[in-house]
Amino acid sequence: MAILVTGGAGYIGSHMVLALCDAGEEVVVLDDLSTGVHENVDPRARFVFGDVSDQLIVMRLIAEHRIRAVVHFAAKIVVPDSVTDPLDYYLANTVKTRALLAAVASARVPNFVFSSTAAVYGNVGQEPVSEETPAVPVSPYGASKLMSEWMLRDSAAAYGLKYVALRYFNVAGADPKGRAGQSTPRATHLIKVACETATGKRKSMQVFGTDYPTKDGTCIRDYIHVSDLVAAHINALRYLQDDGDNAVLNCGYGTGYSVLEVVKTVKRISGVDFPVAMAPARAGDPAAIVAGASKIRSALGWQPKYNDLEKIVRHALAWEQKLPAKSAAA
Numbered sequence: 001m002a003i004l005v006t007g008g009a010g011y012i013g014s015h016m017v018l019a020l021c022d023a024g025e026e027v028v029v030l031d032d033l034s035t036g037v038h039e040n041v042d043p044r045a046r047f048v049f050g051d052v053s054d055q056l057i058v059m060r061l062i063a064e065h066r067i068r069a070v071v072h073f074a075a076k077i078v079v080p081d082s083v084t085d086p087l088d089y090y091l092a093n094t095v096k097t098r099a100l101l102a103a104v105a106s107a108r109v110p111n112f113v114f115s116s117t118a119a120v121y122g123n124v125g126q127e128p129v130s131e132e133t134p135a136v137p138v139s140p141y142g143a144s145k146l147m148s149e150w151m152l153r154d155s156a157a158a159y160g161l162k163y164v165a166l167r168y169f170n171v172a173g174a175d176p177k178g179r180a181g182q183s184t185p186r187a188t189h190l191i192k193v194a195c196e197t198a199t200g201k202r203k204s205m206q207v208f209g210t211d212y213p214t215k216d217g218t219c220i221r222d223y224i225h226v227s228d229l230v231a232a233h234i235n236a237l238r239y240l241q242d243d244g245d246n247a248v249l250n251c252g253y254g255t256g257y258s259v260l261e262v263v264k265t266v267k268r269i270s271g272v273d274f275p276v277a278m279a280p281a282r283a284g285d286p287a288a289i290v291a292g293a294s295k296i297r298s299a300l301g302w303q304p305k306y307n308d309l310e311k312i313v314r315h316a317l318a319w320e321q322k323l324p325a326k327s328a329a330a
Helices: 011-022 055-065 079-084 086-107 140-159 190-198 226-241 259-270 294-300 309-322
Strands: 002-006 026-031 046-049 067-072 111-117 162-168 170-172 205-208 223-225 247-251 276-279
Touching: 002 011, 002 055, 011 026, 011 226, 026 055, 046 055, 055 067, 055 086, 067 086, 067 226, 079 086, 079 140, 086 111, 086 140, 111 140, 111 226, 140 162, 162 226, 170 190, 170 226, 170 309, 190 205, 190 259, 190 309, 205 259, 223 226, 223 309, 226 247, 226 294, 247 294, 259 309
Parallel strands: 002 026, 002 067, 026 046, 067 111, 111 162, 162 247, 170 223, 205 276
Antiparallel strands: none
């Protein structure tokens, strides 16, 4: 029996595949490589090129590999892009998730772990944000993920599917052993962009928005190490296997850092005082969002190992230094 990982060639998905293979699991990856990198998929996993909305492929994989759980990462994730092209995001993140769920429910796959986002909360005006905070997304990206959560909830009630939806805060870092990291072309994640600039793959970087109502005028985010996030997914699978209840859980540390604090940390650790330009705020970006993270610890027994901004930056920088210049954004 195997675990199906959609988007397993992407940043977080490839780390999940590594962890599952390390644990001795049989893993099948389904990815259309629109943003993923085939070389990042652990060779111990079975890779299949295809779209998650192709129900014939999904049903075939479920039958051939006796899939017992699906971990769904495949999605579009750039908030400003979702504002300028919302229908593309509703297609990729909502319509295609609906098609995947239809195949999963039809085949009676028992367990489903969903990659959601803190963007479902929007401008909350309070910290930390708990799972009980009303979800009022301010971007189509956040709305597309919230709609998928609703579909999961209703599918669970109608078809008996068991699920955990994990609402990620800002994911960063790389595998501590250097086996995987963020390789997505034209990535927009702050720590990735700063590390690209520190290693000379970008001439400079931008800070978007300097007049937010925060301590230094820049956005505040809760940064979580990708390996800790993957550990939460592993725990979620075990939780469901042990007949845990359906759950929606925040994935963060409960500590916020401003954009300028992150940039200063990357500069200090890299030893490079790279150019930084101030730019207008981007549409859809909340001023501050920090996780209330007690529920995931109690529900899943999750104990993060890399709850430290310096560790996150060091691992991200080490990975960036391994990548050839052509893999970074111009």
